[in-house]
Amino acid sequence: MELKVPTMAELAAEGRTPEVLFWVGCAGSIDQRAIKITSAFVKILNHLKTDFAILGKEEACTGDPAKRAGNEFVFQMAALQNIEILNAYQVRKIVTTCPHCFNILKNEYPNLGGAYEVMHHTQFLQEMINEGKLVVQGGGAFKGKKITFHDSCYLGRANEVYEAPRAILEALDADLVEMKAAKSRGLCCGAGGAQMFKEEEHGTQRVNQKRAEQAIETGAEIVAAGCPFCMTMLSDGTTEKAPGKVKVFDIVELLVQGQGL
Amino acid sequence: MAFIQPIVFAIVTIAAFAFVFKKGKEIYRNINLGQKEDLTDQPDKRLKNMLLIALGQKKMFRITLPAIMHLFIYLAFLVTQIELLEIFIDGFTGQHRLLFHLFSETLDSGFLTGIYNFTISFIEVLSLLALIATFVFLARRNLLKVPRFVKSEMNGWPKLDANIILIAEIWLVACIFMMNGADVAREIQINGSSPYGFLISGNIVGPALSGLNIDLLKVMERFGWWGHILGVLGFIVYLPYSKHLHIMLAFPNTYFSRLKPRGEIFNMPAITKEIKAMMDPNADPYAAPSEGAEAVAPPKFGAKDVQDLSWKNLLDAYSCTECGRCTAACPANQTGKLLSPRKIMMDTRDRLTEVGKNIDLHGPDFIDNKQLLGDFISVEELRACTTCQACVQECPINIDPLDIIVQLRRALIMEDSNSPEEWNLMFSNIENNAAPWQFSQQDREKWVSDLK
Structure with a gap:
């Protein structure tokens, strides 16, 4: 099947506005590992025949890392420019595979003039499953496989989305095991x-080493994530602590693999 | 001699409350040194938060054992206020258990004295549970050395402060039992039995003391009574100097907590204004202020000292009881970084107290050439934060250390241009390449052509 990834500009040229904007994010566009997550999600969107588009070259960083570092100027410059583009295309609904983009678009863009319905891809997938549009066959490749899920801070604590990613793992018949620090903890x-984007401050250990230890302790073969940055951190951590034993995948990658899409 | 006790009681009580009133005003003034922020919307939601989180201690129960122990002390504290009522009545009138005697003289004496006995017994049971909890807490701090209680910021005064309060609690409970027990014992000696139906002192403490000299029992009863009330007044006077202010401030602090999603960090309107002017092709960059417009000092971007923070951050600081659940949950702290969210709150409070003292001693315009950023909280601490919100999530009374961290980071970057080189690169990449990495925006959809 040839995958279609139209841009907003192409659709606008045809006089169309898609239902959903897929906000790919910087990591999803550039980082080689994260591109695989993007591709998996595009496969699902095509499979579902979702009326979607991306911004392509018109997409720019949401400004999240600048904002959290303390550079409100750079953040708002980026945000206000993005909002101009999003509003010009009359975007209503945004789905993104990055919890950082998800959080900032959902919570910090509205009072700058950019109010949209924003969903994380795991929420979108759960909705599709619940509505019967996405039929997940249990008993596939992940049946009974021990999988642990790492809550991304900006999906979990920040926006209290804990169930959507887990619901998908359960639909795959996986044996979901929790780390000792899970969900809101x-x-x-x-x-x-x-x-x-910087070296960690001086300490006794890197944070991703500690988290990787917790993931490995569960005995899971697969660590599931929902964030391209967590992906990088956990891959590095588990490769260092248990080389070759644990693999890290995004929820949507597991879904695509499990369903043979 | 009998008239001396009520006079002493009145003087000590009035002096204690006058002192606390003065200290309370000082704390109120200090909190209002912060920036204005309207946190009065949605009163029903706020009330619900206060009832659930402060009164109902909902978030304490994220860790079960300390939550139950804390609940014992909390309930004992609340219910003992009824006993305090009696102490005040007796104290000001110079009578002894006036309520009990009034109750027993009424027609319905059985019912009213029944309520009296039940209340005192209830207080006794809770006091005993609180006593047990106090020993558990002392053990957790001093013997078991639960990690969050022995972090470096707890050295010195904070550790002593916690122990002083726990020992004061033992004192208060011991005095109650000494007072009630000696009373019962005296009645047993005089009348052969006690008219009081106190559950613990009536059945255990009183009979155990009943062999003692009757004059000694009188002294013990008075010692217990005075010891308890002086302990309570001492506690009240001590509160403003202690982390135990949380017993009062937990209520306003949860009421005024921000009702936004945890992940939202507030946007700065001053910057929106500047950028909108930059993006507006019709804006005149050389425009003089319009006629009659007041000269306004350019806003400070971010916070360097306590006065730059919101008043809510300052209320947070006074409300903190240094339990350290934030620090225990902090990924930076768990991996040996310098950052401790609890220390951020303690530093903010200590600096605010210092600024308040300066105002009292030298007037409002005094400058001591110190500030929160740098003199109290170091750059390395601020740089270690991953903004993961675990500290915000864990705080039993909704304190938000992250909000202070972000405001200090803003001042570092936007006022002092103090930024790690890698961050500067990230900033300029976002500005020039529309991504935090050095990739051309033109390559952003290259992945599409590589799709299989």
């Missing part, structure tokens, strides 16, 4: 607050 992967 979940431990950060170490990337948030713009830490991704």
